[in-house]
Amino acid sequence: MREFKRKSRILLVDDNAEHLRGIKELLTLETSYDIAGTTTSANIGINLVKKYRPEIVIMDINLPEKDGLQAIQEIEKLGLGTKVLVLSGYDDPDLIYRAMKVGAKGYVLKTMSSAQLVYAIDEILSGKYYLPSALSSKFFEHFQQSFREESEVSDEENLLTYLTSREEEVLELLTQGNNYKGIAGKLFISETTVKTHVNNIFQKLQVNDRTQAVLYALNNGFGKKIRAKISA
Amino acid sequence: MREFKRKSRILLVDDNAEHLRGIKELLTLETSYDIAGTTTSANIGINLVKKYRPEIVIMDINLPEKDGLQAIQEIEKLGLGTKVLVLSGYDDPDLIYRAMKVGAKGYVLKTMSSAQLVYAIDEILSGKYYLPSALSSKFFEHFQQSFREESEVSDEENLLTYLTSREEEVLELLTQGNNYKGIAGKLFISETTVKTHVNNIFQKLQVNDRTQAVLYALNNGFGKKIRAKISA
DNA sequence: TTTGATTTAAATCTAAAGATTGAGAAAATC
DNA sequence: GATTTTCTCAATCTTTAGATTTAAATCAAA
Numbered sequence: 001m002r003e004f005k006r007k008s009r010i011l012l013v014d015d016n017a018e019h020l021r022g023i024k025e026l027l028t029l030e031t032s033y034d035i036a037g038t039t040t041s042a043n044i045g046i047n048l049v050k051k052y053r054p055e056i057v058i059m060d061i062n063l064p065e066k067d068g069l070q071a072i073q074e075i076e077k078l079g080l081g082t083k084v085l086v087l088s089g090y091d092d093p094d095l096i097y098r099a100m101k102v103g104a105k106g107y108v109l110k111t112m113s114s115a116q117l118v119y120a121i122d123e124i125l126s127g128k129y130y131l132p133s134a135l136s137s138k139f140f141e142h143f144q145q146s147f148r149e150e151s152e153v154s155d156e157e158n159l160l161t162y163l164t165s166r167e168e169e170v171l172e173l174l175t176q177g178n179n180y181k182g183i184a185g186k187l188f189i190s191e192t193t194v195k196t197h198v199n200n201i202f203q204k205l206q207v208n209d210r211t212q213a214v215l216y217a218l219n220n221g222f223g224k225k226i227r228a229k230i231s232a
Numbered sequence: 233m234r235e236f237k238r239k240s241r242i243l244l245v246d247d248n249a250e251h252l253r254g255i256k257e258l259l260t261l262e263t264s265y266d267i268a269g270t271t272t273s274a275n276i277g278i279n280l281v282k283k284y285r286p287e288i289v290i291m292d293i294n295l296p297e298k299d300g301l302q303a304i305q306e307i308e309k310l311g312l313g314t315k316v317l318v319l320s321g322y323d324d325p326d327l328i329y330r331a332m333k334v335g336a337k338g339y340v341l342k343t344m345s346s347a348q349l350v351y352a353i354d355e356i357l358s359g360k361y362y363l364p365s366a367l368s369s370k371f372f373e374h375f376q377q378s379f380r381e382e383s384e385v386s387d388e389e390n391l392l393t394y395l396t397s398r399e400e401e402v403l404e405l406l407t408q409g410n411n412y413k414g415i416a417g418k419l420f421i422s423e424t425t426v427k428t429h430v431n432n433i434f435q436k437l438q439v440n441d442r443t444q445a446v447l448y449a450l451n452n453g454f455g456k457k458i459r460a461k462i463s464a
Numbered sequence: 465t466t467t468g469a470t471t472t473a474a475a476t477c478t479a480a481a482g483a484t485t486g487a488g489a490a491a492a493t494c
Numbered sequence: 495g496a497t498t499t500t501c502t503c504a505a506t507c508t509t510t511a512g513a514t515t516t517a518a519a520t521c522a523a524a
Contacts (some may be wrong), residue, residue, distance in 0.1 A: 100372060130483085131372075133365075136368055140361040144333075177444035196471085197471085208513075398501065399500095421501085
């Protein structure tokens with residue numbers, strides 16, 4: 001099948017020059033591939049993507065240097081539809097998670113067989129994602145962990161639960177940037193009543209002003225609206 | 233290997249009674265499994281989890297009824313370490329994504345072979361996650377899509393880009409709930425200077441008060457801090 | 465039916481926030 | 495070297511926010 005298609009341009013990025021040569025030799029054996037270029041620098045790699053428009057970039061990621069992740073992100077930003085396959089020596093759940101998060105189409109280990117690598121490349125070239133079963137499992141460890149942390153916040157000791165339904169309505173309008181007059185108008189009550197509610201909200205949430213109240217609401221899953229925690 | 237372990241208790245939840253019997257017969261052939269119970273109701277299923285403490289729950293999910301997803305979430309909340317394997321007739325990316333998000337350990341289709349189902353169960357019982365390659369690919373479609381929507385927000389026309397570095401510092405402290413005095417103290421400048429900065433921030437962000445400024449900042453990816461969009 | 469919580473409201477006061485103008489010093493840019 | 499931003503600060507003023515007290519009407523529950 002592959003023999004009848006146009007050759008797929010591949011760009012190799014790996015800061016280990018020897019490793020780079022090894023992969024290149026391995027892939028040149030495949031008649032359907034065309035090695036568009038190789039480089040040991042992530043930044044040069046981005047420029048080569050702009051220049052040669054490869055279908056796929058095989059990129060090494062080292063745990064100490066985070067350049068690889070950022071490079072993937074920048075390649076994605078170009079909007080050229082370039083697919084990135086991560087070839088890493090680490091099966092760290094966090095690294096796998098972040099690589100997929102920034103847009104990688106696959107993640108394989110350097111210890112895998114050449115046949116597996118070719119399979120991964122073909123899967124990705126055909127528009128699919130590819131993550132080996134073992135790495136997929138590690139990915140989900142991290143994926144679900146990030147949501148568990150969220151729901152732990154809105155467990156108990158959430159001061160929002162002490163609010164009455166009317167106070168929730170007032171807080172909702174506060175989180176939309178309304179002042180006293182705006183809230184009074186929207187709830188058809190007097191401004192002084194709104195002040196009473198707002199003061200009660202402050203006491204219950206143990207804050208001093210509306211900005212702190214709004215921040216508390218947003219950070220504690222107000223109105224079942226889930227917000228991701230601040231992440232690097 | 234499995235023959236020497238204690239039998240694993242399995243709970244089956246499927247609103248199709250016939251299907252339920254079929255799976256039950258299939259799994260009773262496996263000597264290492266012990267069917268702890270079967271039910272066609274998600275709510276009864278949760279109670280059976282509390283009662284029999286199965287190692288694994290095999291749960292059907294229908295697209296129209298969202299009860300299944302909520303049931304998974306509630307089983308997770310129990311904190312009994314019960315693993316949930318979704319057995320669904322749909323390979324919808326959104327459904328797969330949400331099932332894994334709420335805590336499922338695996339997701340397989342009803343069309344799969346019995347050997348594959350047994351393999352999935354064993355993988356999950358051994359502490360891994362299991363998602364077949366084809367479904368894994370669909371999962372990542374949705375996963376990466378959700379992040380692409382985020383970065384589109386902070387594209388252009390982001391008024392935050394007009395802020396000077398000092399104004400960014402002030403805004404950062406505003407988003408932490410500080411008042412004028414607090415900001416002045418932390419930046420070692422006078423309170424009047426802070427007022428000047430804040431007023432400039434208001435003009436640049438086209439808002440009227442600090443709460444609106446803070447909300448604008450949080451909703452437009454202030455300081456590269458990524459926040460998920462409001463999701464149901 | 466009475467108790468307790470909620471919602472509504474007013475009056476008063478202090479403190480903080482916000483608008484505006486003007487202006488000097490430093491730093492970056494041209 | 496001249497120009498423009500940026501950062502700093504002050505003074506003044508108006509408005510809004512927030513604290514506190516008191517209290518009436520409503521409503522659900524004991």
